[in-house]
Amino acid sequence: MNYFELYELPVSFNPDQQLVKQKFYELSKKFHPDFYINEGQEKQDEVLELSTVNNKAFQVLKDPQSRLHYILELKGQLVEGENYALPQSFLMEMMDVNEALMELEFDADAQKLAELKIQTAKIESALNNELASLTSSFDNSDAAEQENALKAIKDIYYRNKYLARINESLNKLDKN
Template identity: 45%
Template sequence: MNYFEFYDIPEAFLLDEKALKNKYYQLSREFHPDFYANESEQKQQEILQLSTQNTNAYRTLIDTDLRMQYILKEYGLLEEGKNELPSDFLMEMMELNEELMELEFNFDADKLHEIGEKSNGITAQLDNDILPTLQRYPDLHGVTKEEALQEIKTYYLKKKYLLRIKETLSKFAARS
């Protein structure tokens, strides 16, 4: 059973996190192993599995990135080695990576700040561009679910790429 079905909520990229938390706590109480101590070994195992599934579902669905990754994987859209990014984005990232390599040899705090601002700006633009699709999903008008999922997949992969750049920036910042 997938996590959305487990929580009896519609599949969505944007969730009511308070309602999700309430459902998690409700199921945590319902499936707490201590309440089943006098049950059969089989029933105790079943409850333990449900309790574990509840925890895993909550950890996945409460985190925006993990939720996105989960939905994309459910549709078979995130496959190892088959996740391509648009060439224009890769060219833009190549420029940022070259600037980062220059910092390796000739550190400049102002340049580090500038690269950080660029990557933050790109991330903000990506977030802004995808928001309407995330808000409408799964009730899409004018695009198919498959098209929306492909758009979200591209966004997810770009965001992951930018996260690696930000991690590199953090390492530079820590050294300075």
């Protein structure tokens, strides 16, 4: 059972957080192990498992990044070990950023570092704006349109992962 089914919600990148919280508390009460203390071991194990699943579901559904990853997996878009090919234009842009990073590693320059941080923040902001638009349209689309949106969302997911690694490098340079 997937987390959306558990919470009786449609698959959505933007679920109503009040409903998520409400379902979490409702299921927490229903599957609280203390209420099953007089049951057999099998029933106690089952309730403990359901309680654990409820906690995991809540953690995933309340966090936008975890939810994004979960939905992409749920919809078969993320495959373990997949070697996803990022668009060439993005890679060229990142090559420039990586070259600037390498230069900063050998020749620290606070102003260039600040400029590079601004540049990557702009790229990240543009991606996140596009992601917000796509996830919103996904929630209001039919199955065929959702499939197209998922492919674009997956692409942004991988671009953001790449940018996260660059931001880690920027932060390391900033601390030096």
